[in-house]
Amino acid sequence: MEENQSLWRYKERILQCLILVYAWETVSAQIHYSIPEEMQKGSFVGNIAKDLGTEGKQLSDHGLRIVPTIGKLQYFSLNANNGHLLTSERIDREAICGEAEKCILPLQVMVESKRKLYGIEVEITDINDNAPHFPPGEQEVKINEISPQGSRFPLPEAQDQDLGMNSVQSYQLTGSSHFSLDVKKGENGARRVELVLEKVLDREEQSVYDLTLTATDGGDPVQTGTTQIQVIVLDANDNAPVFSQPLYAFTIEENISKGSTIGRVRAVDRDEGIYGELRYSFKKATKKDSQMFFFNATTGTITVIGDVDFEISSSYEFEVQAEDYGGLFDRAKVEITVTDLNDNAPELAVSFLTNSINENSPTGTVIAILNVEDRDSGINGEISCLISQILPFQLKKSIGNFYSLVTVDALDREQMEAYNITVTATDHGTPSRSTSLIIPLQVLDTNDNPPLFHQSSYVSYLLENNQRGASIFSLKADDPDWGENSNIKYYIIQGQIGDFPLSSFLSINSETGIIYALSSFDYEELQEIHFQVKAQDGGSPPLSSNITVTVFILDQNDNAPEILYPSVPTDGSTGIELAPRSSEPGYLVTKVVAVDADSGQNAWLSYQLLKATEPGLFTIGLHTGEIRTARPFLDKDALKQSLVVLVKDSGHPPLSASVTVTVVLANSIPEVLTDLSSISTPADPQSDLTFYLVVAVAFVSCLFFTFLLVLLALRLRRWKNSQFCDSGSLNFTGVPVSQFVGIDGVRAFLHSYCQGVSLTTDSRKSQFNISKADYSSTLKNQLAGDIKDPVNTTDDLNLNSGDLIIVQVS
Template sequence: MEEKQRPWSYKEIIIQCLVMVNIWKAVSGQIHYSIPEEMQKSSFVGNIAKDLGIDRKQLLDHGLRIVTSTGMIQYFELNFNTGHLQTSERIDREKICGRAEMCILKFQVIAESNLKLYVIEVEIMDINDNAPFFLLKGWELKISELSTPGSHFPLPEAQDPDLGINSIQSYQLTGSSHFSLDVQMGENGARHAELVLEKPLDREEQSDYDLLLTATDGGDPIRSGTVQIHIIVLDANDNAPVFSQPLYEVSVSENIPKGSTLSTVQATDMDEGIHGDIKYSIQKIMQRDSQMFLLNSTTGEIILTGNLDFEESSLYEFEVQAMDGGGLSDRSKVVIFVTDLNDNAPEITITFELNSVRENSRTGTVIAILNVQDRDSGVNGEVMCSIPNSLPFQLKKTMDNFYTLVTDRALDREQVATYDIPVTAADNGTPTLSTSAIISLQLLDTNDNPPLFLQSAYTSYLLENNPRGASVFSLKASDPDWEENSRIVYSITESQISTSPLSSYLSINSETGVVYALTSFDYEEFQEIKFLVKAQDGGSPPLSSNISVTLFILDQNDNAPQILFPSPPTDDSTGIELAPRSSEPGYLVTKVVAVDADSGQNAWLSYQLIKATEPGLFTLGLHTGEIRTARFFLEKDALKQSLVVLVKDNGQPPMSASVTVTVVLADSIPDMLTDLSSVPVSEDPQSDLTFYLVTAVAFVSCLFLAFLLVLLALKLRRWKNSQLCDNGSVHFDGAPISQFVGIDGVRAFLQSYCHEVSLTSGSRKSQILFPIGSCTNTLTPQQAPDKPGPLLVIGDSNTVTEEAAIHQVST
């Protein structure tokens, strides 16, 4: 019997575990803690705030949080009040790690303020929380009575999920002095107990024995488990079964279906009859594995009854026993290797993500942090993460299975406003499995584009004499930015036109860019206006651009020709030009000079001779205005020639001016005066016409006045007769005449008419004058109508004046 080791007390183990809560920071940036299993929820693990060098009061400001993976249980949490790392679930080391020597839970903590990751390792220390136990409640063992003392017989092995000192340390056998225990240490440190026959057996003396096997661990307190051993003494059986091989190794794929035969064990027994009948059974198997396999007790076939999963367990091992009818047996070990298949696609977990970023963000800006996991192993678990090369982003692997998505080059919202970034994680298995995730990123606008005009310069035309407020032209600028950064305000750069500011002539609509004229332009004053228009956006700071605008004023035919020579007379007389009688045809008598303030065809002047005393005697240049003789002068030609020249422009409609040129046929001024004094007065047809018109007007006026006098006389007579009939005598003295004026509406006709008609032609003048008398609306008894005076006619060699004086007639 192996000497028992001194068990450790439970308190000593707890103190040891607490002392082992040591912390160190490795070169890789990992933080390590050690805690015992089965701690209560919210138990202290470590002062993570202190270990990370962060003030516990600023944990929330740093955005410290634990990165969780999809489908994984999170056993720890952060206490933001104390800065401690504490448990969030009860931790069972045996459930998580099985019989692994080291049980380490690994997770990551991210600080969002600086996007830094910390790897945290928590080692789970084993405590004695499991008692040893046997899979079977009872064990039956058949031993031949021929067995010699010292023979060894296998016993069921107890199991304890704990490790080390907390696992099985010893076995005890009680119930009979015929048997003892032989405890041996296996290669992996496990203890195996065998039953040793101490004294010969005699079936006839005692056919069976009941023993109690106790397994004890070394924890504090000590825990134990028992199993009943029932021994049946058999008749002699001198040959034990023998397996064909001591170890059976099988490799199967994890997707093998239920009911498949994994392997077949085989043993032989040289005995005959019942002593040669072999029964197979599974021995020494983990409780969780016992439901995965079934051993056919007759054929030795190992049949799969559960689902194999490489990710849960890649190795199964147990022992099979072959026992004959005489109680002799043999054991062999079976090892089943589960080969991995690529049956798990990678999993992508986005631990940090930005939904929007400004377009002027610097290269290398972190957009997202991703964690990629694949439950497969080996090549099947090797994962590569990628994004399309055409996108302006780069995926960098930081540590373990973490990737950081950063900007790779400058971003421009005006080209692409929103990105849907596909992230693909693919493993290296066959066939390859992959998973995709979409990261949506919106670019926020910055004011990086100034307004741009559609043209490099603008030219517009405006007809002069435009109405005030008329639209001159419009211009347009565009800005590819967004919202306020693209709202354009138009303005005219202030400058001077002549001595006045430009703002007194033109204005611009700040929103539409339409330019309006504030005044009516005159081509003769302005032919063109040059100015700058500024387009400025609403960004901060604002951006702007200027454009040159030239406004041409177009001419209208709004100015009549002006005759410069001969100059217009101031005394209603015309200038006199001399033409020698000896002039030959083509002789230049004079030249009419005229100008037009307009331009272009509106200023193209043409000259026409519309009236002449002697038609055909003179010619007028159509475009030069030169008056020349057309033939030799004759004796019968009048000495005084009147020429009416019309000057007309080429506008639409045309405008014109006329001038009368008097040409005297004489060699010198003294000759001209002598010739004019001897010239008899000739009746001018125009003067006769004037005379007739004046006479007609005077005659119509006399008829109207006569009608008024007759009407008045009739009224007075009627009134006088009515008075004589009433009173017999009539007295008008002292009676105001206004009492008689309004009778039957006669008063409405009592007015004074004053007419003056003056007709002038050349140097001869005829006038008809009606002298203006006093005008009154009442007639006194002393006043009586006067007869109209005679028509006064005054005439001379150049003028004839007719004057008619009509005295005032009042009623």
């Protein structure tokens, strides 16, 4: 049976051990050490670096340190070289934990490299460093001589701040055989010592007994304490005082003012006289109790004389005694409970802090580790810790009263570059108390934004003939990043303009974005330039964006009108146009054709007749350049009419060109020559020059006449259906001489005075559109006129015969 019980106890102990191991493993990263009290300063406690797995040659890189606790003495220090936990103060278990059975000093160790907090528990074990001791002075016990044998009288108990076997284990009484000692162990483990009367006393035989009471603890080595007890034998007093109740319980609030009365105890003695007078006194009261309360010996009133602080002591317990002058007494117990007031605000301390964080840091990044303490207890010591603003941060509770401040959302420096995080710790007392702490945090920039231009595309205008190096316009891009990440440089993306690279025409200031022209542009050659500009920041890696730029070259009035018809002869002569004398008003004599290389308003041309031999005889269309007769020809009108035509554009300032047109009033060239020969040549200093001009005109006319014969022979095959072929009465053995002598080839003949000309131009192209109907109609009119066509097969025209001189005034 005993073996079964022993086996069962063994299994029960193993199960308890397993439960303790499992419970230990569930504690969040707790490391437990145990050391005895009163160790010398600098004594080894444990190897934290090894237990946390951070030992190595680079131990300092881990940032291993002890996190200080608010308002508490630091009993331990950490050797940063080897990671050993050492004692930094003398540790007195009794001073720290008092009568607590288990004394544990918690501390927290921070591993900054991991940003993690570890809890450490150091258990302080008791040593027998305190000897039992009694209240100071000689103890006095008064016993009435009529006390019966076996009467019991309480003796002062020895105090020993040690625990367990190191505390008081036994008492011994010496000095007289009339008394013995009875020690009883109470429910709380305390030993109650009573003096037992073994023999009846006789005051007349001996009125005083001197006894020695010795208290012994169970430590190794054993320590003892003694006190002297004087037993005074009193005369007979048959009624002892009696308290109204065995236990007096009072409740007071902490911070009660000094001098306040807590309550009163009362005892009654039915004796009269001196044996009925009572004296009240403390019994079994500690020094702390006597310094906190005053017990009136006459009235039994208990008064506060010290500073009552719940955080120092939440209750007081002691005994009071009422004794008459006959030596009889009674004792009662007094319990004073201190209620906690919310008189302490929470305390916040920063154990770890980083003042800056990258904006691309992942969520959950630890910014700070805070330690929150409240010296109140109960609901007054319960703390809620929160962030007072709506911010992308959160407080997460760690070990004990430690909180970690972490990020919960992505940070964007461009939206918020700095935070002042207000952390508020509030207790649950009434009224509640709170403490706030402001944690500044700077958000560091990362290159997460490319430069952005102000517009989706840019259009600029530049007048042609610009100066080289002239500023065209300026681009601007913004980058919301900071520092080098927002330092923007501009580049033109290389391209081609024709056969030349874009860089030979344009350049850009990489710092300011101003675009410059490297050459002078000509609208007639280049109207617009398309290219792209890149804006790139200075981040790593850099970010960039492109924009399309269009530069339109604007036209300037830098080209004077160019007269295409009549063209200026290269031999120095002027052209001659024929106008039949029978012409009606409005007859189209010829048309001045001009173009302007400019565009727009700068190319709008107008025609003016500046000078004429017979004013009012001819008119010219303002916009068409057509020269028409204004009235019928008269006999008095000069045979040769000189017209000076001015062609002017509409630019600012306008540019112009002029041409001299000679109109001869005749039906044919022979007639012209006959009429001109009858005109006497006036004496003119320039007659020689005129003679050479006439000779040159005649020579050119002959060559031109011969060319026309060949040309018409070839073209008759193509124009079978034209009205030239329908007119059977005509025999093209001779071709009319062009009304304008000295122009280029066949075009001078085809663009005769019967033609309609229209011109369209851009910067480099022109096209003539000839009205065939007008040409044919004019030719018919010539054939049907009253004047005989001098050009036929029977005529034998010799342009070089005769001494004819044609005089032209231009």
